[in-house]
Amino acid sequence: MNCNIVMSKIDLYFENRLWDTEIYTINKHLEVCKSCRDEYKQMENLFNMLSTHQVALPPIDFTKNVMKEVSNKCKNRNRFPTSLSRLAISLVATGILFISLNIFSLDNNFDRLTEHIYSSSLNFNQKIMTPFNKLTKGLDYLLGYWSN
Numbered sequence: 001m002n003c004n005i006v007m008s009k010i011d012l013y014f015e016n017r018l019w020d021t022e023i024y025t026i027n028k029h030l031e032v033c034k035s036c037r038d039e040y041k042q043m044e045n046l047f048n049m050l051s052t053h054q055v056a057l058p059p060i061d062f063t064k065n066v067m068k069e070v071s072n073k074c075k076n077r078n079r080f081p082t083s084l085s086r087l088a089i090s091l092v093a094t095g096i097l098f099i100s101l102n103i104f105s106l107d108n109n110f111d112r113l114t115e116h117i118y119s120s121s122l123n124f125n126q127k128i129m130t131p132f133n134k135l136t137k138g139l140d141y142l143l144g145y146w147s148n
């Protein structure tokens with residue numbers, strides 16, 4: 001067995017994963033080859049250090065605590081941050097102000113007021129529904145195209 005083969009198997013040697021004949025051959029080589037013996041000593045020190053080194057284990061409830069923390073973070077993410085909720089509140093307040101100003105500018109004329117509310121809600125509805133109508137028409141077209 002030459003030096004390269006011995007060095008390629010030295011970690012298996014320390015892990016007791018070699019055949020007895022291989023172990024015997026490596027031992028015989030180590031007796032006569034100083035460079036491999038030096039390498040072997042270094043590996044032996046390393047393996048001894050690793051085997052006596054205390055493994056730091058996490059506490060038993062570590063995973064449970066981490067998952068709980070992740071779950072809490074996810075719940076908090078769904079809520080509005082305070083700055084955003086303040087912005088939303090001020091937008092709602094602005095909307096209420098505009099609506100009340102519009103009502104007062106109509107000189108308390110109830111017919112004009114209802115007409116205004118009706119036409120603006122219709123307008124709003126059309127603006128929201130137009131893209132959906134286009135999408136539905138497109139899907140109808142595609143379904144018709146595929147079924148023919």
Ligand SMILES: [Zn+2]
Nearest residue numbers: 002003033036
């Ligand atoms: Zn050697």
